[in-house]
Amino acid sequence: MAISVRNKVGPYRCGDCPAAFAHHGAYYTHVKRLHGKVVDRYGTVTRAEKVCCEACGKEFSAKCKLKIHYDYFHLKKTKFQCETCDKYCRTAVDLKKHRNLHADAAPLPCDTCGKTFKTRGAHTRHMKKHGLTAGDGPFKCRSCDAEYSVRTNLYQHYKVKHLKLKRNDRITIKNLFNPDKEIVVLPSKKMFENS
Incomplete structure (x- = not known):
């Protein structure tokens, strides 16, 4: 995964990579998403609690990610559904590409x-x-x-x-x-x- 570091200088420095942040919120999000850790407002780092999919055992760092995974892979549903064939797609971009398959455009x-x-x-x-x-x-x-x-x-x-x-x-x-x-x-x- 590529790391985009916009602010190379800041009071909140990541201990696992060269990223640094001016605001605690950005630092907190970076550390949780990228390194699977939780940092409180005093700078104490703890391991993030992983949530596990009951159907396949895959682990996620957040409940919202587990829900997206479960809905798409196990319930076969998302909010991006094709009106023509009822196929579900993970993203709006995937749905747009899929709809082109139904188009009557000249090949x-x-x-x-x-x-x-x-x-x-x-x-x-x-x-x-x-x-x-x-x-x-x-x-x-x-x-x-x-x-x-x-x-x-x-x-x-x-x-x-x-x-x-x-x-x-x-x-x-x-x-x-x-x-x-x-x-x-x-x-x-x-x-x-x-x-």
């Missing part, structure tokens, strides 16, 4: 393999797996604005998007990387060997 296709995605984030993550970059790839498509950081990804892109073939179709594309020559598409030698 976003992958130019390399043809797979479609309903959300821009899923599409972007998938394209990164193929090596698509945002405008700085050394391998540029001759027929559109697509740019790739890997040669084979441009090869697959051209085969699927511009030649309208399937990803696993066996062909050879000559001169794809030489813009001065015309592209020639030939059946793969392996196709003739299997016949």
Whole structure:
């Protein structure tokens, strides 16, 4: 867990990490949440009482955290419920992402393999797996604005998007990387060997 220390100088210094606080309330919250301890107004530190989930045995530093855990994991309920399929989500952000699955928005296709995605984030993550970059790839498509950081990804892109073939179709594309020559598409030698 990353520690954000805004005030590096203050009268309330944490004994377990380099954090320091100007106010006792901020120090108290930090020590309880991060280190599982309770500090009274005189500076006496004691171990916080952990509360245990009766269903699975997981421990929590506060009853409110136990309630969130129990409601979501054991009762399968939260206040963030999808109206379409009744699925419960942990947060409002998760619910928003989930609702996109029900949207009738036009699918976003992958130019390399043809797979479609309903959300821009899923599409972007998938394209990164193929090596698509945002405008700085050394391998540029001759027929559109697509740019790739890997040669084979441009090869697959051209085969699927511009030649309208399937990803696993066996062909050879000559001169794809030489813009001065015309592209020639030939059946793969392996196709003739299997016949």
